[in-house]
Amino acid sequence: MNQPIITVKNISKKYNITHQKGGYIAMRDVMANIAKKPLSFLKRKVNAIAGKTTKEDFWALKDIDFEVYKGEAVGIIGANGAGKSTLLKILTGITPPTTGKITMHGKIASLLEVGTGFHQELTGRENIFLNGAILGMTKEEIAEKFDAIVKFSGVEKFIDTPVKRYSSGMLVRLGFSVAAHMEPDILLVDEVLAVGDADFQKKCLGKMDEVTGEEGRTILFVSHNLTAIQNLCKRCVLLEKGKIKMIGETKEVIDEYLDNKKELVKIPLRDRKDRRGKGDIRFTDIKITNSENSEIVKSGDKLKIKLKYKSKFLENIKNIRVVFTLRNQSDIPVLRLDNLVAKNSFNELKPNGEIICETEKINLISGIYEINVVLMEDNEWQDFIPETIMLKIDNNNEKYNFKINPDKNFNIVTASYLFKN
Numbered sequence: 001m002n003q004p005i006i007t008v009k010n011i012s013k014k015y016n017i018t019h020q021k022g023g024y025i026a027m028r029d030v031m032a033n034i035a036k037k038p039l040s041f042l043k044r045k046v047n048a049i050a051g052k053t054t055k056e057d058f059w060a061l062k063d064i065d066f067e068v069y070k071g072e073a074v075g076i077i078g079a080n081g082a083g084k085s086t087l088l089k090i091l092t093g094i095t096p097p098t099t100g101k102i103t104m105h106g107k108i109a110s111l112l113e114v115g116t117g118f119h120q121e122l123t124g125r126e127n128i129f130l131n132g133a134i135l136g137m138t139k140e141e142i143a144e145k146f147d148a149i150v151k152f153s154g155v156e157k158f159i160d161t162p163v164k165r166y167s168s169g170m171l172v173r174l175g176f177s178v179a180a181h182m183e184p185d186i187l188l189v190d191e192v193l194a195v196g197d198a199d200f201q202k203k204c205l206g207k208m209d210e211v212t213g214e215e216g217r218t219i220l221f222v223s224h225n226l227t228a229i230q231n232l233c234k235r236c237v238l239l240e241k242g243k244i245k246m247i248g249e250t251k252e253v254i255d256e257y258l259d260n261k262k263e264l265v266k267i268p269l270r271d272r273k274d275r276r277g278k279g280d281i282r283f284t285d286i287k288i289t290n291s292e293n294s295e296i297v298k299s300g301d302k303l304k305i306k307l308k309y310k311s312k313f314l315e316n317i318k319n320i321r322v323v324f325t326l327r328n329q330s331d332i333p334v335l336r337l338d339n340l341v342a343k344n345s346f347n348e349l350k351p352n353g354e355i356i357c358e359t360e361k362i363n364l365i366s367g368i369y370e371i372n373v374v375l376m377e378d379n380e381w382q383d384f385i386p387e388t389i390m391l392k393i394d395n396n397n398e399k400y401n402f403k404i405n406p407d408k409n410f411n412i413v414t415a416s417y418l419f420k421n
Contacts (some may be wrong), residue, residue, distance in 0.1 A: 011100035076238035106185025153177035
């Protein structure tokens with residue numbers, strides 16, 4: 001067997017997280033806590049004033065081992081926080097591993113974040129030559145590829161403008177074009193391509209397929225777009241909580257990933273351990289139906305989202321923001337409902353109760369969607385649970401045959417809706 005072009009052995013990455021005890025406490029919380037447990041409250045306040053902190057070791061990656069061979073396109077998938085981007089940053093040398101060793105053969109180009117590798121004060125033209133020089137190319141070699149890079153990126157009109165004035169989409173187009181045309185042996189691509197529009201994403205995937213199939217170069221591709229991963233990559237790595245759960249044929253790995261998601265959303269909301277936020281207000285249940293309270297939802301139906309919550313407060317809660325985001329199986333947001341932009345938003349909530357969001361007819365195509373829900377108080381995250389629930393939308397050929405129209409960055413569907421409680 002050929003020698004691997006990338007060898008990752010026992011890679012782990014540890015971060016130290018500091019937790020500061022104390023912080024801002026509202027008057028209503030002070031009064032409630034003093035009434036409940038006066039001694040415990042005083043003890044906590046003394047610790048807060050003293051500035052006592054606790055530290056936690058967080059392993060973003062743990063014992064990662066795999067090999068990649070020349071000409072392979074390998075996908076890396078996993079939920080948010082699984083360690084995908086951390087792994088690519090270690091591979092590019094942006095951050096060192098805590099333990100382990102990486103061996104790579106050949107030139108490496110990466111596209112990890114919008115604007116990575118660009119000098120903001122330089123023009124697009126100057127950055128092309130700068131990036132080429134970093135990859136070890138001569139000025140003549142860069143000049144030979146210059147026209148092809150600019151044409152592919154579609155930023156000809158602004159090529160002599162400082163990139164600090166580029167939009168995020170323009171930066172991504174130029175960055176990918178430079179990375180793909182400079183002929184690196186290894187190309188590392190993160191989810192940054194999702195910033196581009198649908199046509200450019202398709203163009204990038206075609207270029208990456210050409211790079212591996214015709215030119216024999218190697219690609220590591222991190223993406224939530226499972227369709228793109230399946231079309232481009234024959235082999236895939238599934239990360240879960242910083243560890244490799246599975247390596248294998250792409251379809252099998254994707255099926256395992258989706259099965260894990262389905263099992264996760266079966267856990268009652270009150271028992272979910274992957275939630276984030278301060279936790280003074282917590283979601284306890286969520287239910288999605290159509291306007292007639294049927295759990296069978298079809299394209300063109302009105303949605304009714306009911307969300308139950310509990311809080312530690314005794315009085316009504318003010319300055320509340322609730323956001324529902326529906327994401328398709330490629331993890332692209334397609335519908336966002338936000339009480340701050342709703343036509344009729346509530347101003348405050350009871351300490352415990354139910355929030356209801358009702359929409360007009362939604363033009364979402366049939367498929368499986370995940371719902372993320374966020375609740376904030378005074379711009380502070382109280383509760384967030386990723387992939388709170390999965391919603392299946394059936395086709396309704398008799399009345400509706402909608403297609404999503406791409407926006408600049410995302411395929412966002414707009415709908416009239418209101419919140420109430």
